[in-house]
Amino acid sequence: MAIPVHTDQKMIEIDQVEKSFGSHRVLKGISFHVRAGERLGLIGPSGCGKSTLLKLITHLLEPDRGTVTVNSPEVGLVFQGSALLNSLTVRENLALALRRRKLSKKDEESIIQEKLSFVGLSDFLNAYPTQLSGGQQKRTSFARAIVNDPKIILYDEPTTGLDPVMSTIIEDYMIKLGEESNAAAIIVTHQYSTWTRTAERVLLMHDGGAVWEGTPEEALKTDNPFMRQFAHGYKEGPMLEGLI
């Protein structure tokens, strides 16, 4: 009998991380962690440093101060703009991620088939990214991110710009994948339905730090002025103060 293993292992640990670009301080000492099998929704106003945080976790950037601990050699990242290689077909994009494992052609092909059918794109094996719609590109990017069965998956706005049906489909993939693989996930999103449906825990970022943390249900009821404003989209509140 298969029992889902819910270890308490912290897969991602962010501790007092600071990051600046020139004189612009983006992250000002943020701390949180994500455990195995957990899906954390990361929300916050545009430009607050969510994508920057994901780049720190994937070591595309290094923190100025603080530590980023990642307990998995394999990390999958679904990019905000898909970031598929335009000169390669869908198959070749996935094969590129598999390249360093030096698998036999047959094994490689079966993994690619399996991941593409997971996102419902088996018919687009030989299409180029420019021939795909935005939603199909997102799903290809999704398949590419999970091709090596990572134990950590980072989603940067996986449903932004998609129609509600496609959003729901992608949300379902994220939930299904979390249940099947027991991977830790961070879901960065602006879309209300996405974080309420997929996240087990939500972290609200503001001005380079975390200002609220809790479950999606709590998020809708809390008195925290930041979360209240963000969850309901009020114009009045502490967020964006002085900008409106």
Add this chain to the structure above:
Amino acid sequence: MVFPATSCQFAISSRLGIFCPLAYGESTTSNPFCSKIVGMDSTGSPKRPNLLNHLLLPLNVIEDQFGRGVVLVGQVIIIWFKAIACMLTGRIDWREAFRQCYLIGNQSFIIVSLTALFVGFAMSLQISRELVAFGGDTAIGGVVSLALVREMGPITAGVMLAGRVGSAIAAELTTMMITEQIDALKVMRVDPIEFLVVPRYIAGLLMMPVLSIYAMTVGLVASIWISMIAANLPPATFLDSVKQTILDRDFGVHFTKAIINATLVIMFSCAVGLNTRGGAEDVGLATTRAIVWVMTSIFIFNYVVTSLTYAPR
């Protein structure tokens, strides 16, 4: 170099196209968005900066450009070393390299033919004219071929490759950088140098000598034709003169220059591409920057090789 803060502010802000009131030393308001009012005189045109600022402005620009240039040269050297290390350890994607060979050949074949043809025309017209006046018809072939083999062949092919291939590489890699494709490669732990730079470099190393020799040949044929028409010189006489003048060493130098040009074109355009961040408008800027650097360095290195091999002793 230390300059007064105000002149620096003015130099930087004026280059960014931002009007900076502080640079004029007469800020009367704390609101930074009021520069339009503060910095304008009654006619609405910007007030002139004081004389010192004005005199120091070119220096600031030079200092800034020089600094960026040094950084780029450093990036080129790093990328070149990494590419060489990849090649020495056999991490070469030959399929992609041959695809790039095809692209380079395909992209530059016609343009190299055309430019080499007209370089040959112009050169032999000038040289025949002068030599005929001195009665030195039989030396025309020698002089023309010397110029073509030693200088014009490699330069023509190099400059054309820079314009056609270098710009394409810089634009492609910058676009990949901006659309996070390079970041995606790094997340997949695919080395961008191995995946993008090495195949292009190998293709450049293979194709550049071919294109240089081709340019030289086209130029030579053009010259034979023109000297036949303009100076009534039989092709056999022209070729005799060529055989007597050209040494084996000339081909060695020709080949060396081709290899250096390939390195300059590929490394500068890759370095610019892989180090540009920003938005769509930066693709154009990066392309221009790559071309300017590649062409300038081609001419400089051409002179260096010439002076090392042909300087009178």
